[in-house]
Amino acid sequence: MTDDPLRLAGDFPPATHADWMAMVEKALDGAPFDKKLVARTLDGLAVQPLYTREHWPAEGDPSGMPGAMPFTRAARPLGQAQSGWDIRQCHANPDPAATRSAIAEDLENGVTSLLLRLDRAGRAGLDADADAAADLFGRDGLSLSSVADWDALLADVDLTRVPIAVQAGARAPLAAAMLTALWCQRGVKEEQARGAFHIDPLGALAETGRLPTGVDDALSLMAAVAHNAARTFPTGAVVAVSVDSAAYYDAGASEAQDLACAMATGVAYLRAMEAAGMSLDDACRQIQFSLSLGTDQYLSIAKLRAARLMWARIAEACGASEPARAARLHAITAARVLTRRDPWVNLLRSTMACFSAAVGGANAITVLPHDAALGQPTAASRRIARNTQLILQEESQLNRVIDPAGGSWALERLTEELAGSAWALFQDIEKGGGMAAALTSGRIAEQIATVREARRADIGKRKAPITGISEFPNLGEPSPDLAHPDLGALRDAAGTALARVRAEATADLGAVSGAPAVADLPTAIATAAIKGATLGGLDGAVAAGGGAESVPLPSHRLAEDFEALRDAADAHQAAHGARPRVFLATLGPLAQHTARATYTRNFVEAGGIEAVPGAGFTDPEACAAGFRDSGTTAAVLCSSDAVYGAHAVAMAEALKAAGCTRLLLAGRPGEKKADYEAAGIDGFIYVGCDVLGTLRGLHADLGVTSR
Template identity: 75%
Template sequence: MTDASLPLAGDFPPASHADWLALVEKALDGAPFDKKLVARTLDGIAIQPLYTREHWPAEGDPSGMPGAMPFTRGGRPLAQAMSGWDIRQPHANPDVAATQAAMDDDLDNGVTSLLLRLDAAGRAGLDADDPAAADLFGEGGLSLSSVAEMDALLSGVDLTSVPLAFDAGAQAPTLAAMTVALWCQRGVKEEQARGAFNIDPLGTLATAGRLPADLDTTLGRMAAIARNAATTFPKGAVTAVGVDTAPYYNAGASEAQDLACAMATGVAYLRALEAGGLSLDDASRQIAFTVSLGTDQLLSIAKLRAARLMWARITEACGVGEPARAARIHAVTATRVLTRRDPWVNLLRGTISCFSAAVGGADGITVPPHDAALGLPTRFSRRIARNTQLILQEESQLNRVIDPAGGSWALEHLTEDLAGAAWTLFQAIEADGGMARALESGRIAEQIAEVREARRKDIAKRKAPITGVSEFAKLDEQAPELAALDLSALRAAAGTRLATTRASATADPGALGATATPADLATAAIKGATLGALAQATTDGTGTTVAPLPPHSLAEDFEALRDAADAHLTATGARPRVFLANLGPIAHHTARATYAANLFAAGGIESLTNEGFRDADACAAAFKDSGAGAAVLCSSDKVYDDLAEATARALKAAGCRVVLLAGRPGDKQDAYTAAGIDRFIYMGCDVLGTLRGLHADLGVTSR
């Protein structure tokens, strides 16, 4: 034993970033460093392959300490180290009994708050039994038409300990009044209430394209509810206002665009709340952010850190006191990354986004069940979704280290770059009149559409692959079982409950008017006024309309091909097929045959394989017997030189409608084309365009 230290690097000369770069350029052998090793996001942010101390600001750590300006490292000194993050599970099943059982199951097994999502009827301000709600009942959420229904739904939930959060669109103010009424009815004390009403008029406008009242009136009503919440419920335990980035992110926004929209929305709400009589500190505390995350781990971590940094700088400039500058952030796995095909892979997507949210310091996290893109989740899928969070928190203990990303040169640099890019976009929105004006003019929609189109091109070429859909698709996959519903029976039952409620109601919603206070609405709700009656009483008949931002999933183009191929199978009894014209020994054709089969499966096309052919005539004869309508030549460039042209001619003579070749044609493209080869597939080709063309060639009808 010795006390002497071992200088492990003592025998090696010190190496600088410049030394490393010289070695890399030598290894690249003339290939451009920026093109080969530097990745770029859709916001134009360069991500270097290596970060060192040279990328750290000379003046020191710009991120500060957790719980202090600029809050990059977290809004509280201890962050989630003591109690972990809030595990919030969404519920949207209109079957009351099923939802009650699901909530009980969640709360008994680790979930700490509930998110209730209102159906399309409720969002439209309609009671379940309203004739206009016939096609809207149960669509996208659960039905809550009265306080009595809320009370029954939440009969097994202790409202003094379980926070409630809502996703109610334009009727968030109405649902807020009903929630306050329920708390009063249940005897929940003001200091015991916990919840997030998530009133988000601009987000609703972006999603639905319409508000039931003009924007100024809507913002004024939001401010009144926030003022009531700030004065009634201590320590910000109940927040009235939500800024949800989902409308922008699910429409295709980049990370910087998403942050810019969130900050511009937050500023608009700060102004409205201040105009409504709140102090800036109270106004800031009444705003909670819900941030959608994708599956890019580094970007997602940086996104949450950049959001806190940006909001802290904005509120500082507005004169908000330091403690109130810390953004409350709930992170959600974005619906745009969830796939309908091979939904089991969504388990991994949820895990990645949850990991990123935890490391990025989210106050709460929602991981949707893996089958959420298909329909209502099952008990199994909900269990896996919550256990994803529990494993990362209880077993991996991600919450135990405060800001584990802090000090990482790569993540600190990316946080600053992302915040800078988002700040530029945020300033542009503000300079043009703010978020409402950006939605009304369509400028935000145009900018998001540009980014989405660039991403679609990357997805089409599999530069941005989607596992299980555009890559490694499984044609014989079995879809998971989903919860089945009888919406007619559920709506009839809801109508019966509403009839009982109305029979005992003592409220006169018609007397409320547009100037009704939050207390007036809550009182009317306690006296039996239904959601539809409250919504009607507070609608001024003017409304605000814009062109809504349509949601898109990343996988939708490829999934449309799979849908069309499945319909072809149903109609004809067989999938569209491509014959793998494998040429030469197996060692020559295996790699490209595997690549081709993987590519075709992404379009729902079956590949018919074989052990290979030594000559063109044998290949053409096997093709004719296969019944396929197309063929792809698969082999090495050496074998192509000998057999490709002759085989293509033979295939065409045998009735092959389209011949493809796996590999780049290089300087032989003209000769190959003249021989009858119609298309070429290779790494970086337009896979989506190729598959669409094959569908047309094989008689598959687009959907």
């Protein structure tokens, strides 16, 4: 026995980063290191293959400690270790009975707060029975036109224990008033109320391209509600203002653009609240950031840490006290990463987003059900969504370690670089007059569109592959069972209920429209709501004068281009009784053609095209006969380069003579390109080619109509 410490590497010389680089350069055999091993984000950030202490200072850690400036590591000293994060489930089913049942099931099984999303009619300021609401009722959300509707929906919910968050777009101040009225009606005391009003006028302007009032008026009303909330709910458990970056992220923004827009929006809201007479600390505490997370684990973790870092610096520069500089973060699965095809893969995407949110220290997390892109989620998908969080929190115990990313050279460096890139964009927005000016001028829309098109090109070439969509598609996948509410019947029922509300209403909407000042509006609106005023009535009383307009940010899912091809191929099958087909002209023995035949099958099935296998041909006439039997007009030669050199030209000539109108070759042609093209080969498919463009060309050749 000995007390000497065991030194496992004691007999080996220390390895340095330079030593590793020398070995890497030898292994690369002349290939450029930066091109082969260094990845770059769409923000231009270099992601190294290996990080060492040279990439992050060992002393004087700039990230500080959890709960202290610059809050990179956590907003609170204990992070989420004490009570875990808030498991927030979204509800948007227009069927009130189904939603009540779903809410009860969620609360009984681990969900800790509710996120209620109003339908498009409500977000447009329309009652359910308004003529203009006919095509908007029940779309993308709940119909809540009166306090009675809120009361009925939340009849089984203890509002003293369950926080209620609301998504109502530009009509969030009205929804806030109705929720406040419900608390009053239920006897919930000010210190017992818990919730988030999500008032985000600039976010609503970005999403829809318009506001019911001018930007300044919308900001003033937001600030008045926030001021009222700060005075009325002293515990800080009710947050009025939201900075929701979903409109930017789902339009295609990069992580740095997303953060820059969020920070610039937050600054605009601070200015509005300060102008309304709020102290800076109170204003900071009335803001919650809602950030969408994708499937890039490292970027998502760094994004949340960078958000806290940036906001702390902004609040510090504005003069807020240190405790008030800590950002509240709500993380949600990004809608843009969800796919309609092979939606079960979304389970993995959501798990990754939730994992990243937990490691990044989000205060609240919402996991969208895996079938959310298809329509109304099922009970099973909602259960899986909440259990994803429960497993990561209760079984994996991700909340037990405060900032597990802390000290990681890779994540610390990425956090710092992402924050720096986003800060430069944030400064550019501020120099241009702030977030409202950036939206109304169309600058933000143009900048995001540029990044989106770059990403779209990467997806089209499978440089950014999407599993189950552009890679490894399943043409025989079954369709999930979805709920299909009868919107007509639901709207009739909502109209009947509204007629009763209006018959019993005693509200004076003149008191709302004639409020002496904006500061008086929150109380006037809530009072009218308690007395039976409907959402549409309140909107008409508040939204006087012209509204604001900007270039709206269209929402795009990453998979939509490939899914459009699948939709068109399915429509072709429905119309003609068979899928569009491509013949795989496999040449030579199995060992020679199987790799490229497998690659080609995966390639064409991404466009909904069926691959008809060949038989390993060596005779051109046999290959031509197999093609004629396949019943298609397109073919792909599949084999090794050596076999191509011996047989590709003869096979191509035979296939063309047999009526092949579109002939591709799997592999790069190299110096034989001219010979192959002269023989009738129309194109080449290989890793890095334009997959989307090639598939569109095949669709056109096979008579598939674009949708």
